[in-house]
Amino acid sequence: MRILTIMLMLCLSAGGVMAAEYKSAVFAGGCFWCLEGPFDGLPGVIETESGYTGGTVQNPTYEQVSAGTTGHMEAMRVVYDPAKVTFEKLLSVFWRNIDPTDGGGQFCDRGPQYRSAIFFADAGEEAEARRQKAQLEKEKGMRIATEILPRAEFYPAEEYHQDYYTKNPLRYHFYRQGCGRDQRLRQIWGAEAGGKG
Template sequence: MSGERQSSKQEKATFGAGCFWHVEDAFLKEPGVISTQSGFMGGTTENPTYEEVCTGRTGHTEVVEVTYDPDKVTYDRLLDVFWSIHDPTQVNRQGPDIGVQYRSVIFYHNAEQQKLAEASRERIQKASSKPIATSIEPAGKFYRAEEYHQRYFEKTGRRCCGV
């Protein structure tokens, strides 16, 4: 894949924080991130299309799978990016984007990620006057979104999601 940075050590992190175009763009800017993929996770349909996910009937969330070098960026730092790019108090929406596919979720890939994600959510909750809606769930099968969704902002020059 073009644009990938070479590294000998790689781990994955998966986040849902609204429209995956915005989420992917934020993580691509983070030093230590090797690559990103926009896709879907957490639903019941095999190989869902974007159009199917948008109906809300598949149960999938728009997510970004982040491949990163843990020697160059910590999972805690990736969590900081996640919390900073969306409103985790909104249920099944981000701004004008409404539906289960836009929910706030951290999909963890191992017990350490789960522990760190839960601790970060507790910190965010203590600082918030509203309940945090972000769920923390084990990562399931990742379905890569259609090619036109990958690095969307780079391809189109657009710098925002939504209306």
């Protein structure tokens, strides 16, 4: 992630060529460690970054956000090439890696800081998020609690949270299994359930 970030910054400072080509999307789906892998493995995704968004505290720390008093949610920013992957596809991956019926958090992580949300940047993204939400409610017969909210300031999480699933694979696996994430995803989505990262 660090090399891609540096390359992106260099290209942006060299005339803004990449600014017009790459876009970003922001999703909250419980523990941000668990959203990196599914997006990192998607062709067209340039980088993922764990962070915090949706609250009122500037430059929040993990300790502040996890206490549930900042209004922020743990979130994931996905930088992608829209010529290779669409926002619609990113949404599809997002849905299948969360429990959209749970409004009180995600899996074993409870509280407003772990709720699920899609943060839209424009009217087109909002319309697509609402379309997919309505379609899933109709097709799956479920009431979806995932919020659809306007994009807010995104604050990158501390470095030790970035790419956690690759830096600490044993701890990550233990957390994910202990949290019951994969079991619940299979209950909801069956063969469409998201990946483990």
